[in-house]
Amino acid sequence: EVQLVESGGGLVQPGGSLRLSCAASGLTFSSYAMGWVRQAPGKGPEWVSSITGSGDTTYYADSVKGRFTISRDNSKSTLYLQMNSLRAEDTALYYCVKRMGRVFDIWGQGTKVTVSS
Amino acid sequence: QSALTQPASVSGSPGQSITISCTATGSDAGGFKYVSWYQQHPGKAPKLMIYDVSYRPSGVSNRFSGSKSGNTASLTISGLQAEDEADYYCSSYTTGSSNWVFGGGTKVTVL
Numbered sequence: 001e002v003q004l005v006e007s008g009g010g011l012v013q014p015g016g017s018l019r020l021s022c023a024a025s026g027l028t029f030s031s032y033a034m035g036w037v038r039q040a041p042g043k044g045p046e047w048v049s050s051i052t053g054s055g056d057t058t059y060y061a062d063s064v065k066g067r068f069t070i071s072r073d074n075s076k077s078t079l080y081l082q083m084n085s086l087r088a089e090d091t092a093l094y095y096c097v098k099r100m101g102r103v104f105d106i107w108g109q110g111t112k113v114t115v116s117s
Numbered sequence: 118q119s120a121l122t123q124p125a126s127v128s129g130s131p132g133q134s135i136t137i138s139c140t141a142t143g144s145d146a147g148g149f150k151y152v153s154w155y156q157q158h159p160g161k162a163p164k165l166m167i168y169d170v171s172y173r174p175s176g177v178s179n180r181f182s183g184s185k186s187g188n189t190a191s192l193t194i195s196g197l198q199a200e201d202e203a204d205y206y207c208s209s210y211t212t213g214s215s216n217w218v219f220g221g222g223t224k225v226t227v228l
Contacts, residue, residue, distance in 0.1 A: 037217075044206050045155070045163060047217035059215045095162060102151040102210040105174060107162035 002026040002106050004096045009111030016086050020111055022079040022096030029077035030054070033099035036070065036081050037107075038092035046092070049081065050099060064090075086115045119143035121207050121220035128226040134195040137223045139207030141188045151210040152190040154183060157222075158203045166205075167192060194225070202227045 008020040020036070035050035049070040050059045058070050069082040079096055091114050097104035122140045129135040141149040152170045155163035165174050167183035170190060180195045194201055207220040 044222045045208075045219045047219070050215070061216060100165075101168070103153040103165055103168040103208070104163075105165050105168075107164070109162055 002098065004098065004106060004108035006094065006096045006108045006111035009094060009113045011114045011116065012086055013117050014087060014115055016115070017082070017084045018086065018113060020081040020083065020094055020096075020113075022081075022108060024077045024079065024096075024098075027098070029072075030074035034072065034079045035097045035099055035104065036079075037095045037097050037104065038090075038113075039095065039110075040089075040092040043092075045095075048094070051079070083113070086113075088115050091115050119149065119209060119211070119218055121209060121218055123205075123207060123220040123223045125221075126224045126226065128228055129194075129197045130228045131197055131199065133197050134193060135197060135225065137192045137194075137205055137207075137225070139190045139192070139220050141190075141209060149185070149188050149190070149209055151212070152183070152185055153208045153210075154181075154190075154192045155206045155208065156201075156203050157206065163206065197227055199227050201225060 003025045005023045033052050036048040037045050038048050039045045051070045055072045067085045071080045093110040093112050095110045096108040098106035119141045120143050127135050154167040156166050157163045166181050170185045171183040182193045184191050204222045206222045210217050
């Protein structure tokens with residue numbers, strides 16, 4: 001069974017940084033594109049970023065471009081999201097997702113990020 | 118970039134069929150080809166129910182079906198059951214920019 005377990009969320013002040021991690025199991029991690037999707041309280045999901053299986057190509061939503069960096073360590077089956085210059089509007093539950101074609105077929109349970117002074 | 122509009126809520130009685138719409142507007146609406154649907158129960162992660170407009174992943178009940186006409190996609194739930202009460206989100210993938218957009222969600226209530 002494929003499992004995605006996120007960690008690294010927490011409370012951070014505006015302008016601060018956080019690094020999220022996602023440990024994957026039950027799959028050949030390097031074979032799959034992965035990504036991050038966030039969901040603010042009471043809102044719909046919002047795609048944040050994606051990365052190819054090899055890690056050589058990355059994609060970002062305009063709302064996070066230049067502030068967030070996605071990366072992966074295939075030897076550790078782990079996905080990362082480095083978040084800098086955080087803003088109040090980045091407050092959300094961040095899900096690690098596995099990409100299947102043009103959709104996300106496996107989701108983790110999420111890690112909560114709160115940006116507040 | 119496109120935006121996806123869904124009705125805020127839809128309700129039905131057990132055994133009935135309901136349909137949730139998802140309308141694309143904006144510059145990418147013409148490329149509204151890759152539509153998917155997710156179900157989300159309270160406190161849980163979204164679950165993929167339909168992909169590429171009308172395909173069901175393994176394990177998803179055949180009571181769920183998807184279709185599209187022009188810039189409006191639809192999710193139909195037939196034989197409505199209490200367990201179907203959840204939020205449903207449509208999503209669209211844009212090939213050119215390799216990004217995804219989600220709708221605002223529809224709350225399905227089983228009366």
